Amino acid sequence: MKRGEISRTQLTALFWAGVLAPAGELLPGLLLPLTEKGSWLSVALAAPLVLAGGWLMGRLAGTKGVARNLMEKLGPIVGRGIILLYMVWAQVLLTWNLRASARRLLASGDRDGSLWFFLLALAGVLLWIGRGNLGAFARAGQFFLAALLAAALVVLALSVIQARPERLLPISWREGPELARGALDAAGVVGWGLFAAFLLEEVQDRTEKKGWHWVFWGLGGILLLATAQAIILGNLGAGLAAKLENPFFALAKSVGVEGAFQRVESIISSLWIFSDLAMGGVLIFAMRSMAAAALPQKSEVWIPWICVGFAAGASLFLSPGTALEALMSGETISRGNVILGLVLPGVLCLLVKGTDSAKGRSISCEKKGGQGADIGG
Amino acid sequence: MRGILAVILAGSLLLTGCSGLPTSREMGDMALLRTMGVDSASGAVEVTGSTGPRARGLQAEGEPALVLSAQGESLSAACLAMQGLSDNYVFFGYVDQLLLGEGLAKSGVMPVLDYFARDTELGLGAQLWLVKDSTAGNAVESGGEEGIEGRLATLQTDGKLGVAAISRTVGEVYTDLMELGSAFVPAVVCGEGDDTSLMEAGYGVLKDGSLLGYLEGEDARGLEILKSRAPAEVLTLELREGQVSAGVISASTVPTILLREEEPVGLELKCLVEVELTEYSRPLSKETREECTAFLEEKLLRRLESTLDRLQGWKADCVGLGIQAALFRPEMWNRAEDTWADWFSRLEPEIHVKVTVHE
Numbered sequence: 001m002k003r004g005e006i007s008r009t010q011l012t013a014l015f016w017a018g019v020l021a022p023a024g025e026l027l028p029g030l031l032l033p034l035t036e037k038g039s040w041l042s043v044a045l046a047a048p049l050v051l052a053g054g055w056l057m058g059r060l061a062g063t064k065g066v067a068r069n070l071m072e073k074l075g076p077i078v079g080r081g082i083i084l085l086y087m088v089w090a091q092v093l094l095t096w097n098l099r100a101s102a103r104r105l106l107a108s109g110d111r112d113g114s115l116w117f118f119l120l121a122l123a124g125v126l127l128w129i130g131r132g133n134l135g136a137f138a139r140a141g142q143f144f145l146a147a148l149l150a151a152a153l154v155v156l157a158l159s160v161i162q163a164r165p166e167r168l169l170p171i172s173w174r175e176g177p178e179l180a181r182g183a184l185d186a187a188g189v190v191g192w193g194l195f196a197a198f199l200l201e202e203v204q205d206r207t208e209k210k211g212w213h214w215v216f217w218g219l220g221g222i223l224l225l226a227t228a229q230a231i232i233l234g235n236l237g238a239g240l241a242a243k244l245e246n247p248f249f250a251l252a253k254s255v256g257v258e259g260a261f262q263r264v265e266s267i268i269s270s271l272w273i274f275s276d277l278a279m280g281g282v283l284i285f286a287m288r289s290m291a292a293a294a295l296p297q298k299s300e301v302w303i304p305w306i307c308v309g310f311a312a313g314a315s316l317f318l319s320p321g322t323a324l325e326a327l328m329s330g331e332t333i334s335r336g337n338v339i340l341g342l343v344l345p346g347v348l349c350l351l352v353k354g355t356d357s358a359k360g361r362s363i364s365c366e367k368k369g370g371q372g373a374d375i376g377g
Numbered sequence: 378m379r380g381i382l383a384v385i386l387a388g389s390l391l392l393t394g395c396s397g398l399p400t401s402r403e404m405g406d407m408a409l410l411r412t413m414g415v416d417s418a419s420g421a422v423e424v425t426g427s428t429g430p431r432a433r434g435l436q437a438e439g440e441p442a443l444v445l446s447a448q449g450e451s452l453s454a455a456c457l458a459m460q461g462l463s464d465n466y467v468f469f470g471y472v473d474q475l476l477l478g479e480g481l482a483k484s485g486v487m488p489v490l491d492y493f494a495r496d497t498e499l500g501l502g503a504q505l506w507l508v509k510d511s512t513a514g515n516a517v518e519s520g521g522e523e524g525i526e527g528r529l530a531t532l533q534t535d536g537k538l539g540v541a542a543i544s545r546t547v548g549e550v551y552t553d554l555m556e557l558g559s560a561f562v563p564a565v566v567c568g569e570g571d572d573t574s575l576m577e578a579g580y581g582v583l584k585d586g587s588l589l590g591y592l593e594g595e596d597a598r599g600l601e602i603l604k605s606r607a608p609a610e611v612l613t614l615e616l617r618e619g620q621v622s623a624g625v626i627s628a629s630t631v632p633t634i635l636l637r638e639e640e641p642v643g644l645e646l647k648c649l650v651e652v653e654l655t656e657y658s659r660p661l662s663k664e665t666r667e668e669c670t671a672f673l674e675e676k677l678l679r680r681l682e683s684t685l686d687r688l689q690g691w692k693a694d695c696v697g698l699g700i701q702a703a704l705f706r707p708e709m710w711n712r713a714e715d716t717w718a719d720w721f722s723r724l725e726p727e728i729h730v731k732v733t734v735h736e
Contacts, residue, residue, distance in 0.1 A: 107497065162549075165704060166556075166697055166701055169704050169707075170704055170707035171707055172708060172711050235548070236501075236548065237552040237555055239552075239555030239556060240551055243555075244494060244495070250494065253500035253502060254500050254502030255502065256502065263470065
């Protein structure tokens with residue numbers, strides 16, 4: 001991949017565009033049984049964790065990118081091992097993403113159609129994106145995010161007037177432990193975007209106001225998710241929302257403007273494909289970046305074919321009720337994201353810092369030894 | 378060149394129908410249902426659907442309403458059975474009015490609401506009505522060739538404008554049943570004799586998914602004030618200076634739970650009602666205004682006491698007075714939430730009505 005192809009804003013746009021689909025699919029199922037009407041607060045409380053995860057991944061990326069930095073600082077064996085771990089997880093997420101997207105398309109057509117058709121069509125588009133140019137994909141990401149936000153805001157704005165505060169409150173301080181666990185789950189769902197950090201090496205300007213940029217986008221995004229969760233709960237209540245497969249789409253079904261339009265859920269459902277494509281694209285480009293760093297002598301041309309082919313095959317033959325499907329539950333995915341997006345980067349940052357200090361001391365000792373020799377000579 | 382040719386050929390294959398795409402349907406070949414009535418019929422479920430006069434697609438515009446009725450062991454089975462009754466594909470995606478018969482409401486509405494929540498075509502935004510003293514099938518068929526869609530749409534719009542009963546959607550009622558344990562639903566009755574059009578009949582009160590009874594007349598207006606909605610009515614008063622008429626223009630109710638040693642003992646309701654004089658012979662004097670205010674406050678107080686008494690008797694806080702009062706008192710609500718229905722029935726009401734008269 002060419003260096004310096006995208007801007008920081010384009011990368012964060014891809015991050016949030018990609019996170020919207022898993023957030024819609026996973027947040028209700030993970031949070032509502034645990035925190036009920038406090039779900040919206042759990043999402044807001046996840047903000048420090050999300051910001052910390054982004055900051056740690058940014059530190060890990062340094063100026064060379066996460067993958068190259070790991071290879072350089074931790075050595076080829078440990079570095080490759082960690083990169084392989086991230087690649088396997090990215091492949092799991094890609095498979096989940098592709099399957100969820102195809103199933104949503106199938107469900108929106110009243111299950112009149114074939115899963116394999118939607119799966120292969122989406123895989124084809126993802127392959128086309130993944131083999132293409134990152135800059136073009138990043139520009140499309142901005143459009144994806146704009147379209148997704150516009151659609152989501154229409155639904156939420158039409159629903160907010162019917163939201164009732166008594167469906168969001170009261171929340172007791174005794175619910176603190178559940179809210180904290182919910183915040184961890186919410187951070188895990190937003191953690192789908194952790195692989196965007198592997199594209200930091202492609203960002204043109206990595207130094208200018210990077211901290212504030214992430215605070216603005218990170219905090220803004222998470223507060224928007226919390227607001228969306230509050231509006232959904234304020235309309236449907238925790239009990240009904242927990243019973244529905246996707247409360248956001250159920251809400252979209254019940255909004256309309258008299259005399260203008262009555263049903264918007266088909267449009268919303270179609271637009272949500274942008275989110276799946278954004279997330280799928282980020283995962284493929286991240287795997288390309290990791291492969292280029294771990295195996296520099298090999299060509300990365302085949303990476304999109306392998307990733308998309310495996311994801312499509314696994315999605316197609318992943319039977320319901322199997323151990324593999326259980327492994328890919330929302331809870332496992334969320335916890336995996338927390339470990340790989342927050343815990344492991346924290347440990348790796350410490351390791352890298354330790355390695356840098358040791359090298360610094362070694363250089364310092366060599367210099368001192370040299371001086372001593374000079375003085376002694 | 379070969380690659381492009383392969384893509385074109387693959388695309389052509391999709392056009393021949395060799396794809397997994399959903400089957401396409403022409404609008405003219407579809408019967409677009411607008412109204413659905415659901416009844417229980419000796420262990421089965423009976424569904425009656427009406428397209429309305431203009432809802433069969435553009436080609437059939439102006440044709441009389443198509444009314445279909447089918448039975449099944451469940452709602453989904455009845456809906457499926459309905460497909461075989463029409464030459465057209467019966468599409469439920471445009472159903473925006475749902476009528477429930479009294480029999481079904483007494484036996485339980487939750488399966489119907491659940492079906493509306495989960496089905497791909499149906500949605501939670503449909504308006505919900507209870508048919509008092511009759512079946513939903515009768516109500517749907519009472520529209521004749523014109524259908525009842527127009528009448529229901531008028532009631533719905535009037536409800537939103539505040540000149541008819543509060544209209545409620547399937548989603549609102551289902552949410553209230555899940556969150557509060559009870560809900561109120563606007564009720565309609567079929568007219569008698571030559572005029573079979575649907576008429577308002579107050580509200581049905583559901584608890585745990587089953588119909589408890591109806592609030593009509595003064596009680597229905599009382600429910601609207603408890604819900605902070607101005608009732609659509611004009612009050613006529615005989616005062617010393619003559620007869621005046623006043624319309625309620627706004628109502629607001631703020632509930633508070635009274636505690637003694639951290640235990641709920643009373644329910645205080647502060648109701649602020651604004652009325653506007655619609656008919657009067659001359660500007661009211663200070664004394665007449667005070668007389669008018671006192672008369673209205675007394676009348677509304679009696680009305681609210683009666684409504685609250687009915688709701689307490691049913692142990693059904695369908696307005697959500699408890700949760701509204703406990704909005705910022707989580708500790709108190711934690712203790713009372715599980716047994717709120719019992720608490721609600723025992724609490725001593727303390728109602729304060731303040732009326733402001735505008736000329």
